[in-house]
Amino acid sequence: MSMRPKGSGEIPAETVRVARAAFPKGSLAIRVRDELGVLFRDEDFADLFAARGRPAWSPAGLALVSVLQFVEGLTDRQAAEAVRARIDFKYALGLQLDDPGFDFSVLSEFRDRLAASDGGRRVLDGVLAAAREKGLLRSAGRARTDSSHVLSSARALCRLELLAETLRAALNALAQTAGDWLAQVAEPDWFRHYATRAEDSRFPKARVKRDDVAARIGRDGMRLFQAVRAADAPAGLHLIEEVEVLRRVWVQHFHLVDGEVRSRDPKDRPPGLIRVVTPYDPDARVGVKRDTLWDGYKVHLTETCGEDTPNLVTNVATTVAPVADSLMNGKIHASLAARDCLPAEHWVDAGYPTAGHVLTAHADHGVELHGPLPGNTSSQAKGAFGLDAFAVDWERQQVTCPNGITTAHWYPRADSKGLPVIRVRFPASRCGPCPDLRTCVSSPTGRNREIMPRQQQAEHEALRRIRTEQQTDTWKERYKIRAGVEGTISQAVNRCGLRRSRYRGLTKTSLQHQLTAAALNLARIDAHLTGTPRARTRTSHFTRLCPAELTLDGARQGPN
Secondary structure, eight states: OEEOOOOSOOOOHHHHHHHHHHOTTOOHHHHHHHHHOOOOOGGGGGGGSBSSSSEEOOHHHHHHHHHHHHHHTOOHHHHHHHHHHOHHHHHHHTOOTTOOOOOTHHHHHHHHHHHHTTHHHHHHHHHHHHHHHTTOOOSSSEEEEEEEEEEOSSOOOOHHHHHHHHHHHHHHHHHHHSHHHHHHHOOHHHHHHHSSOOOGGGSOSSHHHHHHHHHHHHHHHHHHHHHHTSTTSOTTGGGSHHHHHHHHHHHHHEEEETTEEEEOOGGGSOOTTTOOOOTTSTTOEEEEETTEEEEEEEEEEEEEOOSSSOOOEEEEEEEETTOOGGGSHHHHHHHHHHTTOOOSEEEOOTTSOOHHHHHHHHHHHOOEEEOOOOOOOSTTSSSTTSGGGSEEETTTTEEEOTTSOEEOOEEEEEOTTSOEEEEEEOOHHHHTTOTTHHHHOOSTTOOSOEEOOBSSHHHHHHHHHHHHHTTSHHHHHHHGGGGHHHHHHHHHHHHHOTTBOSSSSHHHHHHHHHHHHHHHHHHHHHHHHTTOOOOBOOOOTTGGGSOTTSOOGGGOOOBO
16 A cells, blocks of 8 residues: 555635634634644655555545544544544545545554554654644643553453463464364363353352362363474464463463473462463553552653643653553653653652652753652651761761761662662661660660661762752642643543553554544643633532641642
8 A cells, every 4th residue: 555645735725615614613623723734744654655556545634533533532433434524624634525535444554554663653743843833832841740550452351261261362363274273173172161251250159169270271271282383283373473372371370290280379470560461462461559450551641831831741651551650750751852842840749750760860851850759767767866867978888877886887789669779787786885776776676777878879868858858848839730740641531531442452552642642732722722721620519628737639729
C-alpha cells in the first residue's frame, strides 16, 4: 500500500460555506482547524508506507481522524461514519462534501503502522508544534507529572484460569496451523477440559482438589509441548506465539522433579515484572499500589501548568504495571528535552523523587524537581541525637557523634528501598559508658548506635536541605500546584477511556495513550478558545464544613 497525497490542504469553498451555515458558533473540529491550521502533513508519515502499491487514504487525514476519534470517544465504525457524514469533520479534514471517506478497517491498519514505528509520538508532537506556533505552549515554566493504573484489555484470570486458558490458546493456534497433526496427538480428555473457556466457577473450591487440577493441566501442557518439539512434528510449531507463551507460563509455574511435573511453590515463581498474567495479553503484568491491585500497565502524564495558557500534556510514558515511578524521572526529562518542553520546575508526588533524582535532574537538564521526599521514620530521627547531629567526614570515611565519639566502621550497602547508603556502626565499648546511651539508642537493650547516611556527600546534604525546606509553609503552598494533574488523569479516564486499554500489548497501549494525550490537548485548546473555565476540585458538602486548622486530603480546593 502506497501513500496517496492529500492535496494543497485548502478547505473547499462549498465545504466552508455549508459548515459556517450549519455551525454558526463553530464546533471543536472547526475551531481547532481555524486556530491551529493543518496539524499533520503526509510527509510526516511517508516512511510508514511503501513507494509502490495500492494508494492509501491520506495518512495526515487518518492521524487527525484518530485524534478526533479519541476526543469524542468513537469506535472505528463511528469515526469512519463521521468522516463520511459530518460536515465539521469534513471541514477539519479539508474534504469535499461528497467525499465518501474510507472503510473503518483503514483506521486499524493505520494504527498498526503507527505502533510499529512509535508513530503516536509524531501525532502528539504535531499537536504540540501547532500549539507552540500559536503561543499556546510555552517552555521553561512549570510542569507536573502523575501516574495511573491501566487495566489490560483481557479479563483478569485466577491461576487455574491462567493455566487452562494458556493451554487452550495454544491448542486453538495449533488447530489452525496443523489441525491434522493435532488431531492425532490430542488426548480424548483434552476436548472435555479445553474446548470451552475456563471459568473459575467450574473449578473445585477445596484447595487440595484445585492443586490436583493444576497438576493435571501442567501434565497436559508438558505433553503438548513435548509433542510440538518432537522430531516427527511439523517444522516451526514451537515458533507460534501462543506456543511460546505456553512455554513461558509453564516455566514460571511448573518444574520437573524426578521426571514428574510439579507446581512451583509461590515463593519460587518469578517476580511480577516478568510474570505472565494472561495468554491473551502477554505484555500485561500485575501491579500493586496501596490498596489497588490490577493486571495491565501504568501511564505517566506530564502537563504544563501555566496561568494564561491551556494546560497541555507534553509527555506520555507507558510501562508495565510493576515499574516504580522513581525509575521514570530520567526518561521523562529526556523525552521532554527532545520535544523542547523541559520546564524550569517539575512537580511530582512522593513516588518519584529521591535526593539523587533531584541532583541529577538539575545537573543534566537544569530542572528543579520538586516532590515530597520520604522522611526519616526512625525513632532516632529527631532530637539531640538525630542523624543530622552526627558529623560525617566522607574523605576520611569516619563519623563523629554529638558527644565527640568517632568511628571508622564504614560499610557501603543498600537500604530497604535499594538506595546506596553507608552503614556506620559505633563500637559498644565506646557507647556503653556514655551517659546518653538510652537517649541516643531507642532499643532498651541496645549497646551501640548505628546510622545510615547516603553514600554521596552531595546527596546527603541535599536530602537534609530539601527535608528542611519541605517543612515550611511556603513550600507546602507552592506544592499545591501538583494536585491539578489528578484532574487531568480524571479527564483522560472519563472522556477518553484511559483506565482500560483498548488494545493488546504494551506497544499499542502506548499508542492509545499518545492519541489520548493529543485528544486532551485539542479539547483543552478548544476550551481555552471558547473561554470555558477550568473545573475545580469537587468537595462534598460535609468536607466544606471542615475547620481551617484541620487538614484533610480530600478537602483540597483550587483550579486544576
